[in-house]
Amino acid sequence: MLPAQHRLRERADFAAAIRGPGGARSGSRLVVVHASQTDTRAGLPPRVGLVVSKAVGNAVVRNRTKRRLRAAMAGRLRGIPMGTDLVIRANPAAAQATFAELEAVLDQLIPRVTARLATGGGGR
RNA sequence: UGAGUCGGCCAGACGGUCGCGGCGGCGGGCACCCGCCGACGAGGAACGUCCGGGCUCCACAGGGCAAGGUGGUGGCUAACGGCCACCCGGGGCGACCCGCGGGACAGUGCCACAGAGAUCAGACCGCCGGUCUUGCGAGACCGGUAAGGGUGAAACGGUGGUGUAAGAGACCACCAGCGGCCUGGGUGACCAGGCCGGCUAGGUAAACCCCACCCGGAGCAAGCUCAGACAGUGUGCGUUCGAGGGCGGCCCGCCCGAGCACACGGGUAGAGCGCUCGAGGCUGUCGGCAACGGCAGCCCUAGAUGGAUGGCCGUCGCUCCCGCGGCAGCAAUGCUGCGGGAGAACAGAACCCGGCGUACCGGCCGACUCAUCCA
Numbered sequence: 001m002l003p004a005q006h007r008l009r010e011r012a013d014f015a016a017a018i019r020g021p022g023g024a025r026s027g028s029r030l031v032v033v034h035a036s037q038t039d040t041r042a043g044l045p046p047r048v049g050l051v052v053s054k055a056v057g058n059a060v061v062r063n064r065t066k067r068r069l070r071a072a073m074a075g076r077l078r079g080i081p082m083g084t085d086l087v088i089r090a091n092p093a094a095a096q097a098t099f100a101e102l103e104a105v106l107d108q109l110i111p112r113v114t115a116r117l118a119t120g121g122g123g124r
Numbered sequence: 125u126g127a128g129u130c131g132g133c134c135a136g137a138c139g140g141u142c143g144c145g146g147c148g149g150c151g152g153g154c155a156c157c158c159g160c161c162g163a164c165g166a167g168g169a170a171c172g173u174c175c176g177g178g179c180u181c182c183a184c185a186g187g188g189c190a191a192g193g194u195g196g197u198g199g200c201u202a203a204c205g206g207c208c209a210c211c212c213g214g215g216g217c218g219a220c221c222c223g224c225g226g227g228a229c230a231g232u233g234c235c236a237c238a239g240a241g242a243u244c245a246g247a248c249c250g251c252c253g254g255u256c257u258u259g260c261g262a263g264a265c266c267g268g269u270a271a272g273g274g275u276g277a278a279a280c281g282g283u284g285g286u287g288u289a290a291g292a293g294a295c296c297a298c299c300a301g302c303g304g305c306c307u308g309g310g311u312g313a314c315c316a317g318g319c320c321g322g323c324u325a326g327g328u329a330a331a332c333c334c335c336a337c338c339c340g341g342a343g344c345a346a347g348c349u350c351a352g353a354c355a356g357u358g359u360g361c362g363u364u365c366g367a368g369g370g371c372g373g374c375c376c377g378c379c380c381g382a383g384c385a386c387a388c389g390g391g392u393a394g395a396g397c398g399c400u401c402g403a404g405g406c407u408g409u410c411g412g413c414a415a416c417g418g419c420a421g422c423c424c425u426a427g428a429u430g431g432a433u434g435g436c437c438g439u440c441g442c443u444c445c446c447g448c449g450g451c452a453g454c455a456a457u458g459c460u461g462c463g464g465g466a467g468a469a470c471a472g473a474a475c476c477c478g479g480c481g482u483a484c485c486g487g488c489c490g491a492c493u494c495a496u497c498c499a
Contacts, residue, residue, distance in 0.1 A: 004143080009430055051429065059171090059472050063434090071435035074143065099436065 002070060008085055015085040017049065025101055026109045030094045030102065031069070032103030034087040035113040046080040049075050051089040051090035061095045069094075072103050081114055 008014065016036055017023060023036040052062045052070055069088055080086065093100065 007430080011430080012429075051430085060470095064474060065433050068436095071143075074435085 002048060002074060004078075005045050006047055008047040008087065013047070014051070014087060017085045018089075024113045025110045026116070028105050028109060030091055030097050030105050031109070032089040032091065033106075033109045033113050035102065035111075035117055036085050037083050037117050038085075044083055044087065046077060046082065046084045047106060048077070049080055049085070049087045050120075052094075053090075056090050056092050057095045064093050065090050068099055068102055069106075072099070072106055076106060076110065080110065081117075082104060084114065084117065086110070086113075 008017070017034045017040070022038075023034060024036050025032065027033070050066050052069075053063070053065050056065055058061050069090065073086075088106075099104075101111070
């Protein structure tokens with residue numbers, strides 16, 4: 001688990017990051033990254049939430065996938081702007097990916113969504 | 125040594141590094157939070173949610189019906205559809221294994237195809253007797269017959285005899301099976317033996333049904349406490365002659381009872397408790413064939429809530445494959461050394477226990493059976 005201040009835990013926050021106004025999204029074969037920024041959280045630490053559905057695998061596979069994504073994100077929190085909420089959604093292919101592959105795809109996708117937020121825009 | 129049966133256990137190990145959860149301690153601080161240290165932190169099935177309980181709420185959890193479940197006997201247990209022992213039936217040379225194992229003389233239904241006939245059965249062929257015809261080979265009609273053939277999963281006991289025109293439990297002996305009685309053994313299911321009877325009875329209850337026994341309902345989003353939010357309006361019924369409610373159905377009884385139902389509109393779903401000390405685990409001992417129980421000592425062993433118990437790296441061990449060697453052997457093959465490669469299952473607590481069922485790479489230990497060899 002991530003430190004408590006970096007955890008996204010309310011259902012409403014998940015919905016806002018995935019579907020809310022002013023959100024950005026970028027995806028690949030392994031994962032999809034959603035991001036949003038709201039004025040009420042300006043200056044607060046970034047938060048991350050994970051979505052791993054049953055399509056990914058059984059409980060053991062889902063747990064392992066979440067733990068790897070969580071471990072990969074723990075070292076990348078510094079690179080995320082203050083006040084940003086991120087939701088990482090795992091695709092079924094993520095279950096077979098190695099840790100290095102997951103790290104590579106996150107390094108590619110996270111700068112892309114945060115840049116889209118900065119340009120004021122909902123890059124869909 | 126080979127083949128096999130049963131039972132139990134394990135579920136890679138160690139180290140480094142970066143993290144997480146609740147708990148305890150210390151400090152900053154004392155609203156809330158942060159830092160450091162310490163021990164602890166998934167399974168044999170945590171799984172499926174198929175049974176049984178505890179616990180919580182429904183006033184008590186009452187009677188009957190319906191529905192549902194269970195089904196050899198005795199025991200164990202909080203309880204069970206579980207477990208143990210035994211009985212009966214079946215399989216195996218054996219260790220042992222398998223059985224949804226009450227009732228088909230309470231009633232109803234069904235039994236395809238084949239076959240002449242399928243449950244108050246049935247004369248197709250055959251066998252026997254009589255009458256008639258005759259070309260003396262036989263044929264037709266009437267009657268008797270269930271011993272033989274043929275069909276079928278199943279054809280109204282089996283073998284031998286008496287008997288007869290031919291036959292038949294028509295009669296007799298023995299055997300099988302059925303019913304009744306008696307004696308002995310066992311708590312019992314049942315077993316052993318004797319006598320008598322009528323001579324013979326199909327299967328299916330996982331079809332309806334009958335019998336005996338069990339069962340109130342809902343579930344931790346149970347339930348309790350606190351905090352917070354909003355906004356009511358209209359219609360109908362009713363206040364001991366009573367609406368409505370009592371958590372899946374119906375009736376009776378009992379209880380609560382001043383609000384309830386419907387339509388439109390509005391709001392909330394946050395925190396804490398429940399939440400882990402329990403039919404608890406381990407060891408020893410006693411009783412019991414055993415399941416299990418009694419006693420004594422020691423131990424405390426996950427409690428998350430977008431959901432912790434992990435991510436990454438290294439070393440060693442295990443299994444399999446390939447290559448090159450060594451030893452034993454006629455050979456198949458077995459053991460072993462080095463190098464390279466691959467693999468490591470099924471699966472993740474969510475109130476807690478007792479079971480069942482299902483999934484699973486492999487490894488270890490013990491008891492026993494059969495065959496062969498040696499002594």
